[in-house]
Amino acid sequence: MKNKKQFYHEPKLHGGEREGLLVTTFGATGEIENEEGDIIRCHIRKNADPVVTGDRVYWLPESQGTGVILGHLPRKSLLARPENAHRLKLIAANLDAIIIVSAPPPVLSEEMIDRYLVASETVNIQPVILLNKIDLLDESQKNSVEKQLSVWKKTGYPVIGSSTVTRDGLIELNTFLQNKTCALVGASGVGKSSIISALLPGSVIRVGEVSAKGAGKHTTTTTHLYHLPNGGNLIDSPGVREFGLWHMDKNDILAGFIEFRPFIHHCQFRNCQHGAEPGCAIQEALKTKKIDERRYASYLKIVSSLRKKKS
């Protein structure tokens, strides 16, 4: 789902509205942070354009210290996925970056990271690759992981190695997050909650809640925005965690491999599938090493998984 398909409905304002930051929602209720930094529980007006965590909202105070949310200000970005043919499920608004978290062992799933990269490109939000649990790697594993990571680095993606045990890389991550709003994505057990706890003094996040149950099921409840001491915000959401599995079409996937873009429209045949056709510019780029073999293999796998899903 591309950002350009979104429409913005200006809420009806009456004067006296205030602005706030929506930090969490549950049903028709949202918690906003007002300009003084206080949390106020608000009812979300029924006919308002739907709002989501991360939105800057217009709200009206009520008696008893509660309020009403009337709508949202224009968004910088929106993470959403199609719930069905007619409805979008909103996940988070105004993200500056998506932090793709993964962790060895046993191995780094390159295809999984590529899927998240494609999904991030599709919503035009900058992805960052965070390899957590680097404390578990021995020297030879470190070397091979370094090689794997170099492909993404060459493509231009920021890559950070981290450990919540030794605190390696946490300063680098924290510096990146400064004054940005970001969401962590990645499989359960890679250490997302631990990372949030490590960055938040006195955190309320429960580490190991999901993995301890063993089933890999998400027991986490609502989406929440956390303030970092350095002016950054982290959004933790069960929905964000699943967003890499969105339905995407073939052209989205192709364009999601950003280093393929210069070659896409230069094939001999307009309907080139970038397989074994003659005059394929992507194949040519592979031969001249302008495109990495491993990334190309991921592309083919992701496209073929789409075909299977549709048939």
Ligand code: GDP
């Ligand atoms: P989440 O499901 O992605 O939120 O993962 P958790 O934060 O719950 O972490 C899953 C498990 O990995 C927990 O037992 C953590 O203590 C452990 N863990 C998290 N970060 C690290 C790390 O950097 N190194 C090591 N060795 N273990 C970690």
Ligand code: ZN
């Ligand atoms: Zn081609």
